[in-house]
Amino acid sequence: MTSDAPYRIKVTPLTSDQMEQYNHSYFHRKELIFIQQHLTVQLMGKETPIPARRVLVVPEQSEVAFNIQQTMSENEGRNTSTYGYLLSIGDTYLESIAADFIDTPQMVELFNNLHIITFSDDIWQWLIQLAIQLMKQQQSGLTELKRKLCYGIVIQLLAEICYRLSEELDHLKIDEREVMARHISHYLEKHFKTGVALNDLERHFRVSTSTLNRNFQMYFHSTIHQHLIFLRVQYAYHLIEEGHSITEAWQSAGFNDYSTFYRAFTKFYHYPPHAVDHRSH
Secondary structure, eight states: OGGGSOOOEEEEEOOHHHHHHHHTOSOOOEEEEEESSOEEEEETTEEEEEOSSEEEEEOTTOOEEEOHHHHHHHTTTSOOSOOEEEEEEOHHHHHHHHHTSTTOTHHHHGGGSOEEEEOOHHHHHHHHHHHHHHHHHHTSOOOHHHHHHHHHHHHHHHHHHHHHHHHOGGGGSOOHHHHHHHHHHHHHHHHTTTTOOHHHHHHHHTSOHHHHHHHHHHHHSSOHHHHHHHHHHHHHHHHHHTTOOHHHHHHHTTOSSHHHHHHHHHHHHSSOGGGSOOOOO
16 A cells, blocks of 8 residues: 555755765665756766756666766856755665556666656656655655655656656667767857857767757757757846846847847746846845
8 A cells, every 4th residue: 555655765955065975875775866957977987967957867876976066167157056856765665656556667677777868848847846845745744644645746756757768768778869969968058158059069069960950859859049049048037037137137148139038038938038026135
């Protein structure tokens, strides 16, 4: 029964202190890392940059460590203290969940290999909300009802991740195309505030723009140009939210003129820039 499931799950916000503590820990359960800000991670001894809005599936006792200084450097100026959330799952808890789902061996097999999984914006926001809700439930006394609620949240998270993984078999291994796509995303996140263009990427990666776009769309489900606009709009939004002027925001974000910024902003957020609520400093 659901209520009999042992409580062997834990959600931890990934701050720099928590990442350092993680790096010094010798024991790791099966883990899901929900990446909100760019992370640089040592995966099996290889330095790997992972963009935001990804879930990293980590098998038990894997060789994973965070490059804290590089991660903080890459996110400098973004006013963030939490880079994501770490969900640790015990074997018995996972087996209990898998047993509740008929003919779904993917629940257990999910952690047989390391995966980096990409999600659309709407699904990603939903996953993060679930992870935060799970964390908040753990911060207070666990009643029987709360245990069942946490159990249901974990089921939703795992079901969505397994479904997404089964959609694209390419995610079963990190191949050269995925590596290129992630490097393109990493390059855009570093240079989106400048006048970066496809020709710049073509020279940097020494492949044609068609190859760049094809590989990028395979894993990010948007064109390079669309992703570049998304990064600029998102950055401008945060500047406005922090109290900067709209003019300063669109110029700092890399837009060439206000009209282009206005169209992109309203298309993405469905309301104009001046409607953003300013937060107190």
